[in-house]
Amino acid sequence: MPAITERVVPFRARGFAPRDLPVMGAASIAGLVLLWQIGSSLGWISPVFLPAPLQVAQAIYRMTVSGELWRHLSASLWRIALGWTLGTLIGVSAGFAMGLFTLARSPMQAFVGILFPVPKIALVPLFVIWFGIDEASKIATIAIGVFFPTVISTAAGVEAVQKNLIRLGQSFNLTRWSIITKIILPGALPSMLAGFRITLSVSILLLVAAEMIGAQRGLGAYILRAGDLFQTDQLIGGVVVLAVLGLAFVGLLGLVERRLLRWR
Template identity: 35%
Template sequence: MEAGPLPLAAAPAESLREDSPKGSRRSLSLPGGRVVTGLVLPLGLALLWEGAVRAGLAQGRLVPPPSRVIATLWGLAASGELWTHVLASLTRVAAGFGFGAVAGIAVGALTGTLPLARRLVDPSLQALRAIPSIAWVPLFILWFGIFEASKITLIAVGVFFPVYLGVAGAIAGVDRKLVEVGRVFRLSRLDLARRILLPAVLPATLVALRTGLGLGFMFVAAAELLGASEGLGYLLLDGQQLGKPDQIVAAILAFAALGKLCDAVLVGLTQPLARWQDTARDTL
């Protein structure tokens, strides 16, 4: 008797994956297509402003045209001054992000899994989260001085709270049925955390890390504006004191480029951890 076709459930997984919209969209996308698309809006606005200044429709005194900003960036890069400020800011953000992220994950996991710790610690952390970042500066300078320790601590505080909230909220939002299924299969606590809790909280944790990294750049700017001899924040303050709007805009663009690059690196490093997800974003 001739065998009939295999049912859909028995079809090879690889063939189904190739026919899925996710696979077809990946095969049709060109390398760097998203980067080019993302540059359309800022480049279009820059060209419009450049054209308005050259046509005499705007003075470009307070908001300099892109040609002047690019010339300023080129001069700073050629002299090596730009790279000195970029390295200083990047080092502070990396250190502050590392300390803040580790502390946020640890405390978030603690309060998310232990009800007593949540009732004891979370109210105080929520109150501290409402304190403006600038209010910490006098206290940190008093404790740690005006050097790197106070700046890194301020950045770590800025990174800590979004990471803490993301991890604690993700653990608290795990579906109870998933935990009950693990207990039905008599998983140990370690296996329950590794096979159920960790995959459930990982996507929200990665988003919280990206949010914390963005706040890290905001806090490094605040720290460097209040007292530093190097860094992009210092470059902003120097441009303001000397009346150089082109230097201010150049520093802002350097902040934007550096922040986007660091975010892309973070996404690239963490994306394999959530590759198992099959989300609606991949089909839109």
């Protein structure tokens, strides 16, 4: 009979568990910028097509001290603030109507289903005809782009509120208003906030598009002009400002989420 040898049972459950390493995220960005700078300094990258990070930083600095940055940024922020708020207010109301009332539900579903896939940029020329070349057409473009995702995420949030919680409210004779504001609204909030994350980036997208079609001020106009003049350092500077704007929005929303969804 052969001798019985003892063996270790091998561990087999390795992998499939990626971890977050924020330091590595920051380090890889820094590394890429460094490579880019080295490539530019060594003359491998043509400054006409892609200026060095330092040049971009200088361009941003110049436009900051000259007040040009604020002139464009303030115009853009104002348009986003108005357009996003307008689109969100109407979108949330419509989303609630869709999630709560039979009469609103199917018509709105049809309406949203047809118009949601239309690229809203295609509507900019129409809005220029309707609202003029000025502020109103840009705000309307942002508002309509924000409206659709908001309707969808709000209605989905309202529908996702557990039926047993609504029943709870009814079984204790809560008023309709109490059920909507104290049970459905907080229950729909996570989905609504996820929608806001999308609409904030949509609003930046449409802002730039609208400002490229006809504007004197605004980041989109600034970037377009810099491109026309082949001032790529200013162009990329403008893009960097947009990226920072997007990051700021995400950060702000993260704060709001942490505060409102503390119970999670």
